[in-house]
Amino acid sequence: MTLSLGVSLPDRFLIRLLESMENIMSDLTSSLRLQHYDQPAMDRAHHRMTALLGAFPRASEEALRNLLHQLMQTASDHFDQEERFMLATDYDDYETHRAEHQHFISMLTRFKQEIELGKTPNKLSLYEQLCSWQDEHQQSWDDPLAQHLRHTTCWKDS
Ligand SMILES: [Fe+2]
Numbered sequence: 746m747t748l749s750l751g752v753s754l755p756d757r758f759l760i761r762l763l764e765s766m767e768n769i770m771s772d773l774t775s776s777l778r779l780q781h782y783d784q785p786a787m788d789r790a791h792h793r794m795t796a797l798l799g800a801f802p803r804a805s806e807e808a809l810r811n812l813l814h815q816l817m818q819t820a821s822d823h824f825d826q827e828e829r830f831m832l833a834t835d836y837d838d839y840e841t842h843r844a845e846h847q848h849f850i851s852m853l854t855r856f857k858q859e860i861e862l863g864k865t866p867n868k869l870s871l872y873e874q875l876c877s878w879q880d881e882h883q884q885s886w887d888d889p890l891a892q893h894l895r896h897t898t899c900w901k902d903s
Contacts, residue, residue, distance in 0.1 A: 782891035
């Protein structure tokens with residue numbers, strides 16, 4: 746089955762889809778899972794990224810290009826938002842966390858360029874690399890940021 750994109754789903758449907766996808770995808774990789782930080786903006790963005798990543802293994806070549814484009818846009822918006830949160834709360838690890846974001850964007854850019862040059866990507870390898878980055882990043886960088894935001898009294902999530 747090939748997934749086609751371009752449909753915008755309301756958040757409640759997206760969450761249900763993600764929850765069922767999480768079980769299916771656990772057969773393919775152990776690193777695609779939902780994180781809940783109780784930070785609505787971060788959670789929404791992570792869920793969208795997870796949904797996009799979950800579509801990689803079954804995407805056609807054309808859908809893969811679209812997926813990479815959407816993932817890059819979603820990730821850029823999400824990273825910008827997290828970086829604004831960090832700056833607004835004088836977060837100590839801003840520079841290192843931002844460098845991690847830039848690394849992910851570089852990975853996506855490289856994959857996009859390879860496809861544009863006519864190389865056929867190994868979708869599962871691509872998927873594993875992106876999921877591994879997301880899982881590692883969430884545990885090592887986003888979890889501490891979410892804890893910081895929860896305990897920063899001047900902070901209001903939007
Ligand atoms: Fe992050």
